[in-house]
Amino acid sequence: MTAQTCNPAMMRQSDSSGDAKVGGRDGVRKTPWYKTRGFVESASSTGFLIPVLAVFVVLTLIPLIQTVYYSFTDYTGFNPNVNFVGFDNYRKVFTDPSLLVGLGFTILFALATTLITTIIAIPLAVLLNAKFYGRSFARSLFFFLGVPSLIVLGMVWSFILSPLKTGALNSVLVSMGLDSVPWLANETLARGCVIFVAIWAAVGWHATLYLAYLQAIPADLYEQAAVDGASGFQKFIHITLPQLIPGIVVSTFLLITNGLKVYDLPFGMTKGGPGYSTNTITQAIIVHGISQSQYGLGSALAVLFTLACLIVVLGQTALTSAISRRFA
Amino acid sequence: MKFSKTIIAAVAAAAMIVPLAACGSGTADSGKTTITYFSWNNENQVKPIIEAFEKANPDIKVDLSTAQGEAADYAQTLTTRAAGNQLPDVFHMSIETRNEVLDAGLAKDLTNEPFMDSIPDTNKDLYTRDGKVYGMSPTAWVGVIVYNKDLLKQVGYDSVPETIDEFCELGKKLQAAGITPYMDDPTVVSGSFQPMLGGYYAKQGIDTSEWPEMGEGGSFEKQWTPIIKEWQKLIDSGTMPKEVVGVNNDQIKQQFMTGQLAMFRSGPWDFPDLNSSGVDYATAPFPAVEGGEPYVGGGPDSPFAISSKIDGDKLKAAEKFLAFMNSEEGLKLEEKNIGQISVSSEYAADVAPQLQDIYDEYVTTGKYYWTNWSQNGNVMATEMTSQWQLLIQGSTDAASVAKHMDETWKANAK
Numbered sequence: 001m002t003a004q005t006c007n008p009a010m011m012r013q014s015d016s017s018g019d020a021k022v023g024g025r026d027g028v029r030k031t032p033w034y035k036t037r038g039f040v041e042s043a044s045s046t047g048f049l050i051p052v053l054a055v056f057v058v059l060t061l062i063p064l065i066q067t068v069y070y071s072f073t074d075y076t077g078f079n080p081n082v083n084f085v086g087f088d089n090y091r092k093v094f095t096d097p098s099l100l101v102g103l104g105f106t107i108l109f110a111l112a113t114t115l116i117t118t119i120i121a122i123p124l125a126v127l128l129n130a131k132f133y134g135r136s137f138a139r140s141l142f143f144f145l146g147v148p149s150l151i152v153l154g155m156v157w158s159f160i161l162s163p164l165k166t167g168a169l170n171s172v173l174v175s176m177g178l179d180s181v182p183w184l185a186n187e188t189l190a191r192g193c194v195i196f197v198a199i200w201a202a203v204g205w206h207a208t209l210y211l212a213y214l215q216a217i218p219a220d221l222y223e224q225a226a227v228d229g230a231s232g233f234q235k236f237i238h239i240t241l242p243q244l245i246p247g248i249v250v251s252t253f254l255l256i257t258n259g260l261k262v263y264d265l266p267f268g269m270t271k272g273g274p275g276y277s278t279n280t281i282t283q284a285i286i287v288h289g290i291s292q293s294q295y296g297l298g299s300a301l302a303v304l305f306t307l308a309c310l311i312v313v314l315g316q317t318a319l320t321s322a323i324s325r326r327f328a
Numbered sequence: 329m330k331f332s333k334t335i336i337a338a339v340a341a342a343a344m345i346v347p348l349a350a351c352g353s354g355t356a357d358s359g360k361t362t363i364t365y366f367s368w369n370n371e372n373q374v375k376p377i378i379e380a381f382e383k384a385n386p387d388i389k390v391d392l393s394t395a396q397g398e399a400a401d402y403a404q405t406l407t408t409r410a411a412g413n414q415l416p417d418v419f420h421m422s423i424e425t426r427n428e429v430l431d432a433g434l435a436k437d438l439t440n441e442p443f444m445d446s447i448p449d450t451n452k453d454l455y456t457r458d459g460k461v462y463g464m465s466p467t468a469w470v471g472v473i474v475y476n477k478d479l480l481k482q483v484g485y486d487s488v489p490e491t492i493d494e495f496c497e498l499g500k501k502l503q504a505a506g507i508t509p510y511m512d513d514p515t516v517v518s519g520s521f522q523p524m525l526g527g528y529y530a531k532q533g534i535d536t537s538e539w540p541e542m543g544e545g546g547s548f549e550k551q552w553t554p555i556i557k558e559w560q561k562l563i564d565s566g567t568m569p570k571e572v573v574g575v576n577n578d579q580i581k582q583q584f585m586t587g588q589l590a591m592f593r594s595g596p597w598d599f600p601d602l603n604s605s606g607v608d609y610a611t612a613p614f615p616a617v618e619g620g621e622p623y624v625g626g627g628p629d630s631p632f633a634i635s636s637k638i639d640g641d642k643l644k645a646a647e648k649f650l651a652f653m654n655s656e657e658g659l660k661l662e663e664k665n666i667g668q669i670s671v672s673s674e675y676a677a678d679v680a681p682q683l684q685d686i687y688d689e690y691v692t693t694g695k696y697y698w699t700n701w702s703q704n705g706n707v708m709a710t711e712m713t714s715q716w717q718l719l720i721q722g723s724t725d726a727a728s729v730a731k732h733m734d735e736t737w738k739a740n741a742k
Contacts, residue, residue: 076407076428076431076432077407077408077410077411077428078407078410078411078425078428078429078431078432078434079428079431079432080432092739095739096739098711098714158574158576159579161574162574162575162579163571163573163574163575164508164569164571164574164575164579164583166583166586166588180571182570182571182573182574183574184573184574184575185570185571185572185573185574185575185721186574186721187721187723190574270574271515271576272714273514273515273573273574273714273717274573274574274717274718274720274721274723275714275715275717275718275721275723276714286404287710290404290407290408291400291403291404291407291706291710292704292706292707292710293403293407293425293428293706294707295411
């Protein structure tokens with residue numbers, strides 16, 4: 001191999017003096033646009049989008065369009081003959097008390113789990129980033145909490161938080177001479193228990209996420225701060241937290257979206273009870289739309305919920321972008 | 329290099345899309361007619377029956393699928409399959425889905441099939457429309473109070489009292505002895521309220537046209553309020569603890585099997601577990617409310633239905649399957665594996681000894697009841713379950729519960 005053939009600049013020169021300059025209006029033949037390197041590269045790259053696009057169209061876009069269509073009909077799932085009912089299903093959504101309770105709990109759940117998980121996960125990540133004996137074990141332990149399916153966790157916790165005196169937690173309380181607590185039998189306590197278990201399950205996973213971001217913070221920033229006499233708290237506030245902003249954006253985005261679409265955990269723990277107190281919007285969509293053969297109503301609920309999620313997520317993205325710019 | 333990039337993209341696209349195409353694939357067993365059957369019961373219970381059918385009909389294969397949960401789970405899966413145009417060849421038309429299935433014309437008319445001759449009229453009536461029968465229910469179910477004989481003996485009782493006031497008196501004595509008196513599953517429609525309501529309807533001679541669930545003018549507020557108030561005595565007296573709201577049926581059964589609970593609402597489906605626990609138990613009807621009489625919960629089992637979309641060999645195979653399920657061999661297997669009670673003239677039920685008295689005094693005399701909603705069964709059942717949970721908690725009262733039931737009924741009227 002000669003130096004000439006290895007030089008890209010010379011290769012380009014060779015190309016242009018070969019194919020591209022032969023023929024054409026000015027006597028120079030140009031490479032057809034579809035054979036140019038730029039187009040071929042671009043077409044190949046675009047090709048990689050096809051799988052995602054295909055899945056998006058088949059599994060998201062088409063069902064979304066169908067959902068909007070069904071939301072204006074009385075489709076039951078059984079009978080293919082549907083009637084147009086205008087905004088009747090949307091009117092029902094806003095007048096059904098069980099749906100409004102479900103909406104309230106979903107928002108409470110999403111906000112509480114996002115806020116509290118973030119508040120606990122960041123300090124936990126800082127602790128797990130420090131050097132101590134058994135650090136790897138501790139990291140694995142916290143991460144493991146987020147691995148099992150939430151419906152399985154819900155069923156296990158329903159036994160632990162059983163309101164009976166023989167429930168796992170109540171047995172401990174009773175053995176200590178305390179009264180048993182109606183954990184899942186009381187509306188307020190049941191809501192609190194579901195949120196607690198969700199945080200318990202999520203905090204380790206999100207701490208691991210923050211841990212990855214923590215390890216990317218340059219050590220010299222801390223060294224310089226130490227030279228300037230900064231305390232541990234000051235380092236946390238002025239170095240760690242600003243450097244974690246990208247991580248916070250990702251973590252809170254995941255938490256809020258998972259919180260808004262939650263179904264498995266409350267269903268596994270309480271099936272939405274007592275009454276409708278731990279009912280969520282996703283559960284309502286499934287129950288009304290499928291169990292109760294009211295696809296029209298379930299679809300209207302799904303359309304409204306999709307729009308609400310879009311607004312929340314766009315709002316959150318705008319907020320975190322503003323914060324990111326502030327600390328950039 | 330450019331070529332390989334394109335190839336990778338194409339392969340990646342194919343890898344993502346091919347699994348989607350696989351959704352519609354199926355399998356075939358050569359030389360046999362395959363029918364799909366979506367069972368109400370779990371696989372362990374149904375598999376021996378299917379095996380016996382396939383042995384008797386070697387040219388037919390049954391592709392079995394099951395719902396592992398409750399009535400709502402079955403309805404949910406059936407609705408999804410119907411919506412996806414994947415209705416099973418043979419399925420069960422529950423009370424909850426009866427109207428939707430019949431409205432959509434998804435069940436085949438079984439009126440003149442020979443295997444329907446031995447089905448009693450009461451079991452045909454529920455699934456009859458315009459004089460045509462669309463479901464075959466050769467068995468019935470019964471829900472009763474199961475009680476621990478030893479625990480009741482401890483407080484001086486040999487059996488369960490027959491009125492609700494005496495029942496609550498027993499409850500107080502059990503509580504005083506540190507024993508939880510009674511529970512029924514709060515995650516489904518109350519299994520104790522229904523027979524109390526049936527006993528009241530029967531004793532008062534209230535015509536079915538006055539029953540609110542029939543949708544012929546009767547209101548929940550008028551008919552149900554007094555019985556809800558009577559039922560509430562179970563909670564007010566502490567006979568059924570408020571904490572029952574946060575537990576499920578498995579936990580309740582476990583309490584009974586470990587000797588911590590004296591009575592619970594159950595039935596033959598729990599007998600195998602109860603027998604293995606070593607608890608000395610017996611069964612009793614539900615006590616009568618003021619103005620009512622003792623009754624048990626029960627009704628025809630969810631009937632078999634054949635999809636109206638099949639014909640030819642598949643239809644013949646499905647008909648053979650139903651004929652087998654209503655044959656002596658089939659009914660014996662259903663009794664043994666599922667605990668179902670035959671009401672077909674093909675086979676006289678050999679009920680469990682614990683249930684014999686109930687069978688003789690209540691089942692054969694028609695003293696059983698379960699609400700058969702004439703519209704939106706799943707909607708009403710969900711609303712009823714939630715309202716009862718609030719009632720147990722003390723967050724609402726009988727009048728409000730009945731009012732909510734009326735509102736839900738009207739809001740979903742067809």
